[in-house]
Amino acid sequence: MGKSALGYIVLVGMTTVLFFLALWESFDLHGLSFLSVAGITILLTLLVEEIREFVSVVLPTGREARWDRTDAYNFLFVFFGAIVTFLLSSSIAGLDFGPVLIPSAVVASSVVGIAMALVKPAYAVPAFCGSFAGMACTETYSHLSLILAAGAAGLVYVLSKYVFDGFGGKLGTIAFSGCVAATLLTHRIFPAGSIPGWEVGRYLVLVSVLAALITYILSTRLKLNVVFSSAIVGLTAGVLLPLISAEHGSNLAVMAFCASFAGMSARRRVVNEAYMAVAGLICALIFIYSAPHLGGAGGKLGTIAFGSSIAVFGLYRGAVFAGKKVLPKKLLVRPAVRKERCMLCGNCVRVCPAHVLERIDDAIVVTDVRKCTKCLKCIRVCEQEAIELRRGAPEKFAAIELSAE
Numbered sequence: 001m002g003k004s005a006l007g008y009i010v011l012v013g014m015t016t017v018l019f020f021l022a023l024w025e026s027f028d029l030h031g032l033s034f035l036s037v038a039g040i041t042i043l044l045t046l047l048v049e050e051i052r053e054f055v056s057v058v059l060p061t062g063r064e065a066r067w068d069r070t071d072a073y074n075f076l077f078v079f080f081g082a083i084v085t086f087l088l089s090s091s092i093a094g095l096d097f098g099p100v101l102i103p104s105a106v107v108a109s110s111v112v113g114i115a116m117a118l119v120k121p122a123y124a125v126p127a128f129c130g131s132f133a134g135m136a137c138t139e140t141y142s143h144l145s146l147i148l149a150a151g152a153a154g155l156v157y158v159l160s161k162y163v164f165d166g167f168g169g170k171l172g173t174i175a176f177s178g179c180v181a182a183t184l185l186t187h188r189i190f191p192a193g194s195i196p197g198w199e200v201g202r203y204l205v206l207v208s209v210l211a212a213l214i215t216y217i218l219s220t221r222l223k224l225n226v227v228f229s230s231a232i233v234g235l236t237a238g239v240l241l242p243l244i245s246a247e248h249g250s251n252l253a254v255m256a257f258c259a260s261f262a263g264m265s266a267r268r269r270v271v272n273e274a275y276m277a278v279a280g281l282i283c284a285l286i287f288i289y290s291a292p293h294l295g296g297a298g299g300k301l302g303t304i305a306f307g308s309s310i311a312v313f314g315l316y317r318g319a320v321f322a323g324k325k326v327l328p329k330k331l332l333v334r335p336a337v338r339k340e341r342c343m344l345c346g347n348c349v350r351v352c353p354a355h356v357l358e359r360i361d362d363a364i365v366v367t368d369v370r371k372c373t374k375c376l377k378c379i380r381v382c383e384q385e386a387i388e389l390r391r392g393a394p395e396k397f398a399a400i401e402l403s404a405e
C-alpha cells in the first residue's frame, strides 16, 4: 500500500467518524428534523467526495512511496510546532487574567502560526499543523502523550502530502489523528463536553461564518500567507471575544479559530465567498453537535473544518452537475482562463480528457465548451489558479461568477 493510501485512510477515518458522531447526536436530540436531514446530506456528500478523492488521487499517486529530505524537515517542524505550542499554552493557562477566560490553546497556536509565517514561511504549514496537536488539553495530556501525539502527527503529515490538496482543515485532521492515537495508546479518556443551546448556538454560527469568510478573503483576495490569515483571525478572536463576553467569549473564540481553518481552503476547492459561508455554517453545526465526543484532542477543530470544506466542494460539484442537466447550453458553467495569471505551462491542456483546452499563440483557449465534462481536472492541475468556472454564453466570458446566481 502506498504512503498516500495510508495517509488517506487516516484522514478519511478521523473525519467520517467525527461527522457521524455529530449526526448521531443531532438525531438523538431532534429525531428526524430539518437539521438531521441536513446532517445526512452533509455526511453523504462527504462520503462521495472521499471516494472520488480515492479514485482520482490516491490510486494514481499510490506509487509515490519515495521519502526525501523535505519529509524529514516537515516531520521535525510538525513535531516541534506541537511541543512549543503545548508549552506556550500551559504557560498562558497559568497566567491570571481575572474574570476573563483567555483560550490559551487558541492564542498559543495562533502565535506559533504568525511567528512561523513571518520568520520561516517555507515551513509555516507543518509547524502550524504541529501547533494543532499542541492545542491538546494541558490537563489531560502528559508530556509523554504529547510527544507521542506530535510524532504520530508528523508521520501522518508526511504520509498524506499528496491527498486532499487545497482543503482547509487538513492540517488539523493530521494533528487530530496523532492526538487520538496518543490518547488510545496511553489509555486516557477524552473529556466530554455538552451541546450548547441555541441561545449560544446562533452566535457560534455567526462567528463561524464571519471567521471563515475573513480568513478566505485575506488569503485568496488579499493574497496573504494562508497560515498567517488563519492565525491572525485566531489571535484576534482569542483576545477580543473573551473581553466582549466573559461567559461565552472563550467558546466563541474557539469556534472562530475552527472556522478559520475552513477559510484556508484554496479557491479551486471552495470556489467563492457564498460557498465559504456555507462551509462556515457546516463548521458551526458540527462543532455544536460533536461537543460530547473526542474532546481535549488537539486538531478536532481542524477536522470539523476539513469535513466541512470537502462537503462544500461536493455540494458545489452537485450544483454544477444539476445545472448541466437543467440549463440551456449557453447558460452552462464553463471553464475560463484568466490570461493575466496563466504561465502557459500547458498542464491544463495535457490533463483535459475532452481536449477542450488548446494553446493558441500566447493564450490557452477553450475551444468547444459543449465538450467540457466539468471534471475540474484543469482547475486542480493549475498551480496559478488561473482557471475558473463561470456561467454565461461563451462570448460573455467576462461574466457572472457563481456567487452572483
Ligand code: SF4
Residues within 6 Å of the ligand: 337, 341, 342, 343, 344, 345, 346, 347, 348, 349, 364, 381, 382, 383, 384, 385, 386, 387
Ligand atoms: S495549467 Fe494554468 S498556468 Fe498552466 S497553461 Fe493551464 S491555465 Fe495556464
Ligand code: SF4
Residues within 6 Å of the ligand: 335, 351, 352, 353, 354, 355, 356, 357, 371, 372, 373, 374, 375, 376, 377, 378, 379
Ligand atoms: S473541466 Fe475537465 S473537460 Fe472541462 S476543460 Fe477542464 S479538464 Fe477539460
